[in-house]
Amino acid sequence: MKFVSGAILSVSLLAGFLAVVPARAEDPPSPTPTPAACEVPDYLLSGDNVLPKVAEVIKAGAPLNILVVGSRSSTINVGAGANASEAAAYPGQLQAALKAKLPSNEVNVSIEIQPKKTAEEVASGLSKLVESKKPTLVIWQTGTVDAMRSVDPDDFRTAVDEGVVALRDAGTDVILLNPQYSPRTESMISASPYLDNMRVVAQDHEVPLFDRFALMKTWSESGEFDLFTAVHGAELAKRVHNCLGRALSEFIMAAAHPKPAQEN
Amino acid sequence: MTSVADQISGPPLAAEAGVVAREALLAQPGAPAIARPVAAERELRLDLFRGLALWLIFIDHLPQNLLTWLTIRNYGFSDATEIFIFISGYTASFVYGRAMRDAGFVVATARILRRVWQIYVAHVFLFTIFLAEISYVATSFENPLYTEEMGIMDFLKEPDVTIVQALLLRFRPVNMDVLPLYIVLMLFLPVILWLMRRSADLTLGLSVLLYAATWEFDLYLSAYPNGFWAFNPFAWQLLFVFGAWCAQGGAQRMSRILASPITLWICFAYLLFAFLVTLTWYVPQLSHFMPRRLEQWMYPISKTDLDVLRFAHFLALAAITVRFLPKDWPGLKSPWLRPLILCGQHSLEIFCLGVFLAFAGHFVLAELSGGTGLHFIISISGILIMSAAAWLFSWYKHSADKSGSKAKATSGNADLAGGGA
Numbered sequence: 001m002k003f004v005s006g007a008i009l010s011v012s013l014l015a016g017f018l019a020v021v022p023a024r025a026e027d028p029p030s031p032t033p034t035p036a037a038c039e040v041p042d043y044l045l046s047g048d049n050v051l052p053k054v055a056e057v058i059k060a061g062a063p064l065n066i067l068v069v070g071s072r073s074s075t076i077n078v079g080a081g082a083n084a085s086e087a088a089a090y091p092g093q094l095q096a097a098l099k100a101k102l103p104s105n106e107v108n109v110s111i112e113i114q115p116k117k118t119a120e121e122v123a124s125g126l127s128k129l130v131e132s133k134k135p136t137l138v139i140w141q142t143g144t145v146d147a148m149r150s151v152d153p154d155d156f157r158t159a160v161d162e163g164v165v166a167l168r169d170a171g172t173d174v175i176l177l178n179p180q181y182s183p184r185t186e187s188m189i190s191a192s193p194y195l196d197n198m199r200v201v202a203q204d205h206e207v208p209l210f211d212r213f214a215l216m217k218t219w220s221e222s223g224e225f226d227l228f229t230a231v232h233g234a235e236l237a238k239r240v241h242n243c244l245g246r247a248l249s250e251f252i253m254a255a256a257h258p259k260p261a262q263e264n
Numbered sequence: 265m266t267s268v269a270d271q272i273s274g275p276p277l278a279a280e281a282g283v284v285a286r287e288a289l290l291a292q293p294g295a296p297a298i299a300r301p302v303a304a305e306r307e308l309r310l311d312l313f314r315g316l317a318l319w320l321i322f323i324d325h326l327p328q329n330l331l332t333w334l335t336i337r338n339y340g341f342s343d344a345t346e347i348f349i350f351i352s353g354y355t356a357s358f359v360y361g362r363a364m365r366d367a368g369f370v371v372a373t374a375r376i377l378r379r380v381w382q383i384y385v386a387h388v389f390l391f392t393i394f395l396a397e398i399s400y401v402a403t404s405f406e407n408p409l410y411t412e413e414m415g416i417m418d419f420l421k422e423p424d425v426t427i428v429q430a431l432l433l434r435f436r437p438v439n440m441d442v443l444p445l446y447i448v449l450m451l452f453l454p455v456i457l458w459l460m461r462r463s464a465d466l467t468l469g470l471s472v473l474l475y476a477a478t479w480e481f482d483l484y485l486s487a488y489p490n491g492f493w494a495f496n497p498f499a500w501q502l503l504f505v506f507g508a509w510c511a512q513g514g515a516q517r518m519s520r521i522l523a524s525p526i527t528l529w530i531c532f533a534y535l536l537f538a539f540l541v542t543l544t545w546y547v548p549q550l551s552h553f554m555p556r557r558l559e560q561w562m563y564p565i566s567k568t569d570l571d572v573l574r575f576a577h578f579l580a581l582a583a584i585t586v587r588f589l590p591k592d593w594p595g596l597k598s599p600w601l602r603p604l605i606l607c608g609q610h611s612l613e614i615f616c617l618g619v620f621l622a623f624a625g626h627f628v629l630a631e632l633s634g635g636t637g638l639h640f641i642i643s644i645s646g647i648l649i650m651s652a653a654a655w656l657f658s659w660y661k662h663s664a665d666k667s668g669s670k671a672k673a674t675s676g677n678a679d680l681a682g683g684g685a
Contacts, residue, residue, distance in 0.1 A: 043549055072412035116415070148416050150491030152484070153568070182413045183327055187626050188398060189416055190438045190494070196564045203559060217328075228630050229407065237409040 038224055038243035044215055045247065046254050049208040051173040055256040057136050063106035064098070066091075067133050067172075069122060070141030072115045073180050076241055078234040086111070088238050091139075093245020094252075101253060110135075118146050119156055123163030130170035137252070138167050139210070141177040143194040153193040160201045168205070175252070176202050176209045181216035183228050208255045210248055216240070308596040308605055309589060314351045315608030315654075318615055320344035322646055325439050325622035327629060329639035338546065340538035341565055341577040345442060349500060350578065352446065352611070353507025356453055357460070361512060364457050373454040380450045386616045387443040391430050394437050397623050401630075419489065429488035436487065439619060441494040448497045449504045456508055464512045471505035474498060478569060492568070499570040503578070515586075522583055531580035538577050603651035610657045614650050621646040 057064050068074055068091040075089045086092050095109035112129060114122050119142045130138065140163060146156045160176070167174045178198050179191050195213055202209035220227045225240055320335045321344045337343035356376075364372035402417040419426045419435070429435035433444040459467040477483060478498040485493040510518075521527055541562070544551045565571045595601060607614045625642045632638060 048552075072415075073410075076408050077411065078408070115412075144412055148413070149489065150487065150494070152492050153564070153566075154482075157564070180410070180413065182410050184401060184407070184410065184630055185413045185416055186327060186438075187325075187623065188438055189413060193564070193568070200563050203556070203563075221328075227409070234408045236407065240409055 038219060038239075038247070039222070040215060040247050040250070041218060044211055044218070045251050047208050049202065049206045049255065051137060051175070051208065051252065051255040053171075053173040054137050054252065058102060058105060058256055061104050063108065064102065064137070065133070065135045066094070066098075066107070066109045066137045066139060067129070067135035068094075068109060068111045068139045068141065069126065069129065070111070070113060070139075070177070071117065071145050072113065073144055074111060074141050075113055076234065076237045078238060088234075088241060090241040090244040090248060093242050094248045095245075097246045097249035098252070101249060116145055118149065118151055118159070119143070119163065120151075120159035123159045123166065126163050127166045127170045130167060130172055135172055137173040137175065139175045139177055139248075140164075140167070141212075143191070143198055144179040147179060147189050147191045147194045150190070153197050156194055157197040157201060160198060161204070164201060164205050164207055174205075174207045175255075176207055177248075178209065178211060178213050181213045181220060181227065183220060208251070210251050212244060215244070215247060219243070306609075307591065309585075309591060309593075310351050310355060311605040311608035312596065312601060313347055313585070313608070314355075314611050315604035315606070315614075317344040317347040317351070318607050318611060318618055318650070319604070319647055321348065321442070321615070322618035322622055322650065323643055325619065326625050326643060326646070327639065329643060330636060331640065331643045336581075338542060340535060340542055340581070341571070341574045342581065345495070345567075346503060346570075346574065346578040348442065348611075348615075349445070349449070349503045350507040350582070351608075353449070353504035354511045356450065356504075357457060357508030357511040360453060361457050361460070361508075364454075364461065369454070369458060372457070376450060376453050380447055383443055383447050383450065383612060386612060387433070387440070387447065388431065390440060390443070390616055390619050391437075393620055393623060394440065397627060398437075400627075426488075432488075434486070434488040436494070438494075439622065442615070444493070445495040445497055445500055449501060452501070453508075456505055460508060460512050464509050464514060468505060468509045468514070471502050475502040475570075484568075494568055496569050499568070502570065502575065522586060527583060528587060531583050534576060534580045535584070538573075538580075603647075603654065606654035606658050607650055610654050613657055614654055617650055617653055618646070621649060 054064065074091060076085060078085050078088050087096075089111075091109045091111045095107055098107045098109070110133065112133075114125075122140075122142065126138070126140075142160060142163075143156075164174055164176070176198050178195055182189065182191075191213065199209060201207070216225075216227065219225045219240075224243075225236060227236075227240075229236065320337075323331050323335050324337065324344065326332075332338070335344065360372050360376055363375055398417060399420060402414070402420055406414075426435055433447065436444055456467060459470070475498070478496065483498045484496050485498075487493055506514075541554070544554050562573065565573050567574065596605070625646060628642060629638065
């Protein structure tokens with residue numbers, strides 16, 4: 001009994017440290033998407049898994065072609081034309097951020113949105129996609145549709161597994177990107193089995209996993225963004241996608257430049 | 265650590281064996297020492313831990329907050345659901361097993377089915393509240409960030425199909441999975457009890473076989489619109505039957521194993537292992553220390569199919585609890601634990617109330633866009649409301665018992681004594 005209560009205490013303390021949350025009041029609305037601070041814990045941006053092909057391309061100064069394959073949560077509708085919407089979503093923001101980081105490379109981020117498709121439905125078409133678009137890196141955003149349809153988590157894992165293998169075989173680097181943190185629908189969509197299984201696949205194949213869920217949750221808890229809000233405007237969505245795009249660019253840079261290489 | 269355990273392991277060993285023996289005497293079919301006034305012989309530990317499970321389920325259903333760190337799922341593999349299902353199996357078997365012996369198979373079955381009906385009605389009631397909640401969210405919430413996630417509301421376009429599927433228990437929103445599982449398990453209780461009266465060990469063996477078959481042949485129940493039951497009854501029946509088996513004298517037969525120091529240390533070691541593994545989930549910096557081999561073997565730990573790791577974790581927790589918390593522990597009578605025990609004694613009502621309060625809590629948090637403080641207040645007030653309601657139920661039961669005819673009280677009491685078995 002003593003042991004358990006001690007354990008509870010120590011973890012509560014740990015948790016306290018991890019979640020130091022000065023609940024900030026709502027950010028004042030701004031007319032243009034001013035870059036939010038959106039601080040990102042280091043551990044969410046660095047992992048053991050690397051992107052060798054991206055590293056090669058960057059080193060050679062060759063064009064870096066990135067393909068984002070995803071569902072509707074890889075887009076936002078800002079209501080100002082398709083181009084503006086595309087630029088505001090995280091893939092567009094990623095492109096802008098990477099361009100700034102890699103002045104000597106040409107950076108192209110293209111998107112392939114397959115709304116309402118489960119991982120299984122997307123996985124079968126992945127190798128063809130890579131054949132036609134020849135990207136260096138595929139960012140595969142998945143899990144949301146599967147969670148909404150409560151697909152069997154085992155089937156989901158198999159599908160993601162097959163997709164990753166197909167992408168690897170087609171000769172690209174892969175990043176897995178998991179569902180959004182969505183507090184309003186938390187009582188209706190159970191994301192955790194899908195998050196867990198994506199983590200498992202990422203570990204099995206040593207593929208970097210961009211933990212969008214944890215990231216957005218961190219922002220929500222720190223008061224950075226009020227994700228509970230029922231606002232009808234696009235402002236919040238724009239700022240979140242801006243932060244996601246920038247975080248993703250740092251994540252890619254970190255995975256393309258593993259630490260030992262930097263020290264050389 | 266060692267010294268503490270050594271000190272304790274002496275005397276309680278004998279005391280524990282005595283307690284278990286007495287318990288078994290009560291549960292053994294045909295034992296002459298069965299006491300009629302059930303309330304006096306209530307096993308308060310069961311009520312206590314079922315009450316605790318109900319509180320923890322409520323907290324786990326709320327969005328993550330400070331109190332979430334107090335729930336056991338953060339310290340190991342199993343969570344409150346295991347406790348709830350095990351204790352339900354134990355009490356159901358205890359109460360209806362006696363009914364089957366005293367009044368026969370048909371009468372006991374009829375009483376079990378009445379109970380199933382009550383749980384079913386409770387489930388439909390909760391579903392109605394759920395529908396109201398999400399219909400509200402669907403009409404009032406338009407955040408462009410979550411256009412995709414809002415697709416979950418699509419079923420509202422076909423209310424006829426959805427409602428029929430909900431009545432068939434095939435459409436079950438998140439957080440509403442426990443009652444359908446409970447309904448299915450209770451439906452099979454007459455068969456389980458009938459078998460147990462022939463051979464309790466054989467029944468447990470069959471249950472283990474079914475569990476193994478579930479894993480081997482991937483048995484599951486499908487759900488609507490697609491997917492599967494989040495708690496697979498083919499797997500979770502193991503806990504329920506195990507609880508029933510313990511109530512039918514299994515606990516006594518295990519007493520020697522439970523009293524052995526080896527068991528104790530295995531349990532502690534396993535709990536420590538589970539704790540360390542769980543720690544790596546919450547402190548990702550530590551995940552480097554996890555051997556990859558172990559990770560590949562262990563993950564994912566399935567809740568749907570009641571992973572063996574989860575079951576073992578529950579067993580370890582239960583073994584240690586039984587060991588260090590004797591049946592006649594005076595604390596069980598303390599007013600501080602009274603709210604927990606009361607909640608455990610009215611488990612169905614309090615469970616439903618908890619699910620409702622969790623919905624309401626979500627709603628308040630969303631409307632007031634509250635921070636950590638509000639989360640905390642909501643959790644605490646939820647627990648207070650649950651305790652107050654439990655107190656009210658027990659007050660009502662007592663006054664109803666007093667005014668009701670005395671002849672009726674004996675037969676009516678068995679159901680209530682199950683504390684919502």
